[in-house]
Amino acid sequence: MNGKANGHLPTKQRAAQFDPKDKSVRINEIPVPDIKPDEILVKVRAASLCHSDLMLFEPNEAGLTLGEGGPFTMGHEACGTVIKVGADVKGFKEGEKLGWLPIVDCCFDCEECQIHNLYCERGESKVQGMTVDGYFQEYCAIKWRNAVHIPEDMDLDVCAPLFCAGCTAFNAVTDTLSELPGDPSSTWVAVVGCGGLGHLAIKYLKAYGYRIIGIDLSPDALAEAKSSGADHAFNPKTDSDYIQQVREITGKGCHAAINVTNSVPAYSSTVDLLRMNGVLMVTGIPQKPLSFSAMDLSMTRIRVRGSNNGTTPRLEKCVQFSHEHNITPHVTQFKLDEFEDMLKLMESGKHKGRMGVLFD
Structure with a gap:
């Protein structure tokens, strides 16, 4: 760090930055941000x-x-x-623990923002970390209306994934369960993709009392699925008859399946895991369009719904539920200088749970 201002607050910091010109990542020295009246300056843990x-x-x-x-x-x-808090910030004060959602330049109040701030009627929404400065830096500025309190007895070292993977998984689970009125102990839900997001979906489903099938191509992810509470776990590469096995275990197929992958083939095969009137929850976002049979939809062979990381009120429910049920992400920690190593591991799929950086 270079330079000091406002007591112990530095003027510069190091950050893992993406350069759009050559799609490279570098650790750069950048200023500690100033905050606007509706922003909070956060010391990232x-x-x-x-x-x-x-x-x-x-x-x-x-x-x-x-x-x-x-x-x-x-x-x-x-x-x-x-x-530090801006002049217009409400409900937060110095020293409090918090987490937050990443959408900025939205109004938070329009009809669209009540569903997801990315689609604010202003049409100016941006995602921190995707188009403007995100959080792989020691200090960041966030909008106070994106933030929620973290209970004092929750460990900040492992909380970070709750604020994307966690709330996305929690919303996918609760949105799925709203379609399943039966007894949880006799209701089967498949989680397709058991890595950073999927292992949390399994933990939330387990807390609600549901029976769980984990599906993944990675042996490490399947081990994580089992340790997170999955009743059974299958690898389509090595378990060639896994769909038949799932149908035998569940009776007629799963009542629902939450797909958190970015794989079109994974979505196509997920349909075969479902029983009649089963729910397919679209949570992962492939780079290419998905297609579903109009006959399957019109005849209610399957129901297709979507879920996402949601809004601040839903985030607050996720944090509260995680706290009440002692649900924490599995996180492997790295140093900022090892950021590119994290990226390579993410690309390879050879990791369990989530990966992150701890700051002093």
Whole structure:
């Protein structure tokens, strides 16, 4: 760090930044941000890597504009403590623990923002870590209306994934369960993709009392699925008859399946895991469009729904539920200088749970 101002607050910091010009990542020295009246300056304790961060390096057919302009700091899930609050901030004070959602330049109040701030009627929404500075830096500025309190007895070192993977998994689970009125102990839900997001979906389903089938191509992810509470786990590469096995275990197939992958083939095969009137929850976002049979939909062979990381009120429920049920992500920690190593591990799929950076 170079330079000091406002007591112990530095003027500069190091950050893992993406350069859109050559799609490279470098550790750069940048200023500690100033805050606007509606912002909070946060001392980041932990920031974690999400698979969607890799979208910066891949062709994108999801309708998102990513990586324009100059270098910006990566990362859209983190947690930390309040260092300073703007004049218009309500409900937060210095020293408190908090986590937050990453959408900025939205109004928070329009009809669209009640569903997801990315679609604010202003049409100016941006994702921190995707188009503007994110959280793989020691200090960051966030919008106070994106933030929620973290209970004092929750460990910040492992909380960061709750603020993307966690709330996305929790919302996918609760949205799925709203379609399943039966007894949880006799209701089967498949989780397709058991890594950073999927292992949390399994933990939430387990807390609600549901029976769980884990599906993944990675032996490490399947081991994580079992340790997180899955009743059975299958690898389509090595368990060639896994769909038949799932149908035998569940009777007629799963009542629902939550797909958190970015794989079109994985979505296509997920339909075969479902029984009549089963729910397919679309949570992961492939780079290419999905297709479903009109006959399957019109005849209610399957029901297709979507879920996402949601809004601040839903995030608050996720944090409360995680606290009440002692649900924590599995996080492997790295140093900021090892950021590119994290990216390579994420690309390879040879990791368990989530990966992140701890700041002093």
